[in-house]
Amino acid sequence: MEKQSKLLPDTGPVDDQGREILLELEHVDISFGKGSDQVRAVKDASFCIYKGETFSLVGESGSGKTTIGRAVIRVNPCSGGRILYKGVPISGKLSKGLERQVIRSIQMVFQDPAACLNERATVEYIISEGLYNFHLYENEADRRQKVEQIIRHVGLLPEHLTRYPHEFSGGQRQRIGLARAMVMRPELVIADEPISALDVSVRAQVLNLMKQFQQEQNVTYLFIAHDLSIVRFISDRIGVIYKGDIVEIAEAEELFAYPLHPYTRSLISAIPIPDPKLEKSKVLLTYDPAVHDYSREQPKLTDIGNGHLVFGSGEELRQYRAIREKNVPLKTVLFKTQEQQNVPEQRTGTVERQERSERPVYDTGSRWYTAGAFLLPPIGFIAGAVFRRFRYMRCYHACKRGAVAGLVTLGAIAGTFCAALLLSVL
Amino acid sequence: MEKRKVLLSVQDLHVKFRVRGRQLHAIRGISLDFYEGESVAIVGESGSGKSVFTKTFAGLLEANGAICQGSILFYDDKPVDLSKLHKPRQWQQLRGGRIATVFQDPMTSLNPVLTIGKQITSVIQKHQDCSPTQARARALEMMEKVGISQPEKRFDDYPFQYSGGMRQRIVIAIALSCQPRILICDEPTTALDVTIQAQILKLLKELQKEFGYTIVFITHDLGVVANIADRVAVLYAGQIVELGTAEEIFYDPRHPYTWALLSSLPQLARGNTRLYSISGTPPSLYNRISGDPFAPRNPYCLKIDRVQEPPLFQVSDTHFAKTWLLDPRAPKVEKPELIRDLHQKLLREYGIEGA
Known part of the structure; x- marks a missing residue:
């Protein structure tokens, strides 16, 4: 423990308003793919999360909100900018000791409770897996006691520990997922749509539980969601993200009053x-x-x-x-x-009526017609005539093109042959 | 209220599933009439039987399930009892043509290896006697109706080339391409974002004005219910516990379960308060349930709730609730403070003075 405390400070830097910054993103760019296929999923994202608050990222699917969350737990690498945790850069390559410490203190709760738990492990093992990895217990009794304490905390019973995930309902599984994250005593929890897959009544249980943990352990949440009504209830501050750009950040009530x-x-x-x-x-x-008219001036996220x-x-x-x-x-x-x-x-959404050709369904104009007609031009011409008769215009054109090309090629070959024959005779 | 034509009449429906030698009683006596051109929302927790209920209209029950009692009369040109149809041929004429379904996940309900155009035209060609050219023209018209710009260009695209919202529009186009009488929407917006969800709901309503179909809408989001529904049926443990117009359900709910559902809305909670949640879990439908199935979770539970099942009490012409609290002998219980004056509270929230 002593060795680790040197790697990460106990507290993060304090900003000019006296709030402790736990996580800071500085001009983070995340892109996938290479060359012309490259997609910039997150563009120049900068924001900070203060200790003990709930910061929410809201946006439609594909806007890059999950990508930011995954970059923070170091699953997706950043292609530009850096992420600071308590003032220490955690993006890019880290020393082994620091990496372990970051992994321990940043935990994640996933969206789909049916998919994120190991189906072949008991609940006890699922919850204590992190404890085993970091050896956060003194002896077996201590570990057992920690696990039992957390399982009671999330509203399940110690007798559930020997069961397997499939024996639980969606809400209970999500609570196991939350217990697994919280048993590590993390300082930052990334909750990636933890309630989207849950029913209305169960949703309330999980949200209440998250709030309770925050009050008791002063955990900081990065909450990722697309449902603003829930985000308003749970967050202190909200960031709105649209196609990789963070378009607005404000405190929850401020955002709803002055969007x-x-x-x-x-x-x-x-x-x-x-x-x-x-x-x-x-x-x-x-x-x-x-x-927006951004032709003259590049937009920027400004206070x-x-x-x-x-x-x-x-x-x-x-x-x-x-x-x-x-x-x-x-x-x-x-x-x-x-x-x-x-x-x-x-x-809404109706466009001006376009000129529409009366085209049958199977009129695909496939390249195979062209290829066939090329090889057998006479049959290609016959097929083209039939297609034209039934107004399969694309297929007709495909056949015609192939047949003509075939004839020309045949003619050229025959011509060359004749020329060669003439030359050899003369 | 003017008399409307009943389109589908469900009488005392029971559905049972055989699961590993045990009987699961999923639908336990539902009676409900659907009128022409209305939207009915079916609300309930997962496992309350709302999907199973609508699957019986489309003959999509899983192989281990069966309708064991009751009737479903569909007043098409001539009345048909859907619960008596067993042969796939009989279903094929109705399903897709007269009764269409829109499922939750647009990615899994479209065939990934066929073009969008082919998927729409194949339905049209199956149910309507028309040539490929006409089918194509109709498909393009449908695509335009559901708000896809330049349908000509997108006709030969594959589902993966569409975004989630666009895919769901295609699924709706397929469902509506044969002018069905009933459109069953099984949580069509759960997998979509709020902005897309709002657009899809608007689309469904606009097209309803044009085609006059009946919407049966399954959801657990009460905000969506408020948007689309004329009438609401609240399902709990395979029974309708409350049925009424949307206004009655939201402004004058009578069943404690409806109270609980409304109370857990995040729109009603403020930052530092706890969100209301219903304690306990729904009863297991493997076992026989005696009394009111909601009794163990009900804070307003009476003694009789544990002994005898409550009948469906009538509150008004259109409003019914299945709770002993409405019995004249029951003690007077007010609904929770949180959901009293719901309309006024939300008016204040959105800054409108007494509209």
Whole structure:
């Protein structure tokens, strides 16, 4: 233990407002693939998480929120920037001792409780696996006592320890997953959509449990989710991510009162309200990335005061600041009035009608037709005529192309042969 | 209330499964009428039998399950008793054509090795007597209706080239391509993001105005229910415990289970409070249940709940609840403070003054 404490300080750096920064991301880029296939999943992400808070990342699927979480537990490497844990860089290559310590103090809870537990191990082994790896117990009795304590804590009984994961329901499995993470006494827990796969009533149990752990052990959570109604309940601060860009970071209530970025507004308006009258008259905002004009100036995530960071160009940021300084909470969720409800709405998403050819289903124009016609041009011409008769125009063109090419090639060969024959005779 | 035409009438339905020599009584006597052109949401925890219930309409019960009692009358052109259909041929005429289903995961319900166009046209060609050219034209029209821009270009694409929301639109297009009378949506938005979810729900409602189908919507998200449902049926342990219009269920719920479901909504909780959660687990349906199945988890449980099953009490013309609390002899119990004046609370939340 003494040797380890040299590698990681007990506390992280303190910012100018006196809050302890536990985790900091500095211009983190994460990309997959190489060359032209390269995808930048996370672009220039910078944010910090303070000790003891719950920081949530919200965004649609494919926005890169899980990738950030995985980069923090060192599963995905960063291709640019760095991640600091308590002021110590933890991205890239680490010494063995430091790596072990980071692994111990950052734990993860996964999305799918059915898939993340070892089906062939007992619950006791699943929970104590981390303890074995790091030898965090004095003797067998001590380990047993730790495991029993944590299993009671998550609302299960010690008699459940000898059972296997398939004997539990989804909510119970998720609690086992949480127990497995918490038994390591981590300082940071990354919860990757821990409740998406759960029922409404079970969801509440798991959320309450997470809150309870936070109060008792001062754990910090990085909570990844797409459901804003739950995120609002559990988080201190929220980061909104859209296609790899973090577009807005603010405290939970601040974000709901002043959602400045249009994408955040569309997300908030999409939360279903559990009230039939309101929900049925709600106006849905959709986000169109084309509203931003980033041709002259590259957008940046900038602090506009009140701990509120927004992603935008200079012009946009000026507008956002002006809106924020009015100090009037924005109305994001708008409702249609009675008269508007009676007016039939314009269909959204319909594009102008295109000219459409009357094409049969199986008119694929496959390359094999071309190849066949090339080899046997007369049959290719006949097939083309038949296709044309039944208006399979793509197939007809394919056949014609192949047959013509075949004839030309045959002609060329015959021509060459004749020329060679003539030459040899002369 | 004007009289509407009943489209599907379920009477006292019982479904049993044989699992390793034991009987699992999944549906324990459900009676429910579906009217033409309405949306009914079926709400319940996992394992409450909501999926099994709708699978009986489409003949999709697993091989070890069987309808052992009751009838399902489908008033198509002529009435058909769906519970008596056993031959696959008989089902093939109805399933897909008259009754269509949209499943939860759009990736697993589409065939990954066939093009989107082929999958839509094959359904149209099966159920409607038309030439390939007409089928293609109809498929393109359907794709345009569900909001896919440039359908001509995307017709020959494969499912993996579509995003999750687009895939679900395709599944809806396939389901609606034969103008079904009933559209069963089995948690169609659970795997999707909130923004996509809102778009899909809007689409389903817009198309309902156009085609006039009946939606049977299975979900456990009450926010989605509020969005789409005209009527709501709350299922618990294979029985309907409360049935009413959406307004009645949200503003005037009578069953303690509905109270509990509404109380656990995160929209009603604030930062430092605990979220309400229902203690205990649903009863095992292998065993015979005596009394009210919700009694062991019910904080308002009466003595009689443990002895005798409550009947379905009528609250209003459209509102029914299966709880002894509605009996005239029962003590008067108010619903929990948290969900009283739900409408007013949410109005305040969204900053609207008394609308």
